[in-house]
Amino acid sequence: MMGRKWVFAVLLLAWLSGGFAAEKRLSPVRLRQTALQYERGIAGRTDYGKAYRLYCLAAALGDRQAMYRLGWLYFNGRGVERHKGVALGWFRRAAKRGDRYALRMVHRFSGVRPKRDPRCPITRDPRRMDRRAVLAWARLLGRAFHVDPRLVLAVIKTESNFDPSALSPRMAYGLMQLMPGTARRFGVDRLSPVENMIGGVLYLRWLLRHFHGDVRLALAAYNAGEQAVHRYRGIPPYRETRRYVKRILADYRRRRHPVPKPLAF
Numbered sequence: 081m082m083g084r085k086w087v088f089a090v091l092l093l094a095w096l097s098g099g100f101a102a103e104k105r106l107s108p109v110r111l112r113q114t115a116l117q118y119e120r121g122i123a124g125r126t127d128y129g130k131a132y133r134l135y136c137l138a139a140a141l142g143d144r145q146a147m148y149r150l151g152w153l154y155f156n157g158r159g160v161e162r163h164k165g166v167a168l169g170w171f172r173r174a175a176k177r178g179d180r181y182a183l184r185m186v187h188r189f190s191g192v193r194p195k196r197d198p199r200c201p202i203t204r205d206p207r208r209m210d211r212r213a214v215l216a217w218a219r220l221l222g223r224a225f226h227v228d229p230r231l232v233l234a235v236i237k238t239e240s241n242f243d244p245s246a247l248s249p250r251m252a253y254g255l256m257q258l259m260p261g262t263a264r265r266f267g268v269d270r271l272s273p274v275e276n277m278i279g280g281v282l283y284l285r286w287l288l289r290h291f292h293g294d295v296r297l298a299l300a301a302y303n304a305g306e307q308a309v310h311r312y313r314g315i316p317p318y319r320e321t322r323r324y325v326k327r328i329l330a331d332y333r334r335r336r337h338p339v340p341k342p343l344a345f
Contacts, residue, residue: 082104093188099262101288104250106278106345109145111135114345115149117118119158128159133224134345136200139170140274140306144177151182165195173202206244206254209273213243214255217274221281226340227288231295232281234303238324239280256280285340293339295332 091128115134118127132153138146151170154163167185173183201221201255214236222229226307239257240246252259254276267277287298290306300315301308303324308316315325329335 096196098334099318103265103282106141106282107314108138108141108146110345111138111141112143112146112149114147118295119153124331132159132199133220136202136220137224137278138202139173140202140278142177144182147171147174147177148179148182150197151185154197155185160199163187163195164192166197168192169194169196170313204272204274206273209244209255213241213273214244214277221277225281225285226283226338227285228332228334228337231285231328231332231334231337232277234328235280235284235299236277237331238327244276252338254280256283258283288337290338291339295335295337296325296329298337 085143088243102155107113111134115131115138116122117194118134119131121233132150135146135150135153139150147170151167152158154167154170156162168189171182171185171189196211201208201214203209203213215233217238219229222232236242236255238268239252240255242255243312246255246257247253248257250259253270253333254329255273256276256279258268258276259280260261260270262283263279266279266282268275268282270276270279284302285299287301287306288295291297291301293307294313297309300321304316304318304321308318308321315322
């Protein structure tokens with residue numbers, strides 16, 4: 081158990097420094113541009129894994145060129161197993177949004193049956209966001225945002241029990257139970273199951289940076305708000321919040337998390 085003076089020192093430092101982590105609103109254009117640098121080795125060495133994750137995030141936020149680039153990765157087997165069906169699935173998504181190059185590929189390979197990408201299962205329909213898709217996104221977002229996927233899944237289990245259309249009496253919605261203000265804060269559509277996860281992981285990431293990797297304080301703030309944690313100089317004396325932290329730690333079993341690195345996009 082941490083001493084109260086140590087907890088207060090951490091909170092005071094976080095408060096005075098503004099948490100040193102500003103809210104991160106993702107730009108699909110910036111994500112795609114950074115991914116292209118990794119794909120082509122412009123930013124140093126080629127890293128298809130990072131390129132794929134950033135293209136996937138940009139595509140989830142509606143960027144048609146990112147969808148085309150994902151198709152191109154699968155079509156050429158760059159960092160992923162070559163698969164024309166998955167490639168065509170991405171080309172068709174991009175073509176529907178007006179990408180002319182993707183439309184050419186759709187016409188050229190009209191005999192190929194399109195297939196959904198299981199590693200980047202984009203959907204705006206909660207009915208299609210099954211547990212396998214949630215696991216895929218937890219892994220992808222965890223690696224992209226430097227947040228342990230196991231912590232993400234533990235939060236989702238406690239918040240919504242993996243129900244992408246869960247709605248609380250306080251109007252928190254979705255897998256990560258985002259409030260309208262939190263969704264606006266991180267620039268996501270909380271009604272979209274994928275964007276709900278993106279917003280939730282961004283907020284969890286922000287809290288882990290704000291509280292210097294203290295999982296207990298980050299979870300308490302996720303439940304009750306960071307202001308309440310500052311006000312009480314630790315976990316607020318709310319029964320719901322204390323139960324919440326205890327339930328998640330029973331699954332995650334770690335009180336410290338590496339402070340997430342600054343994002344390059």
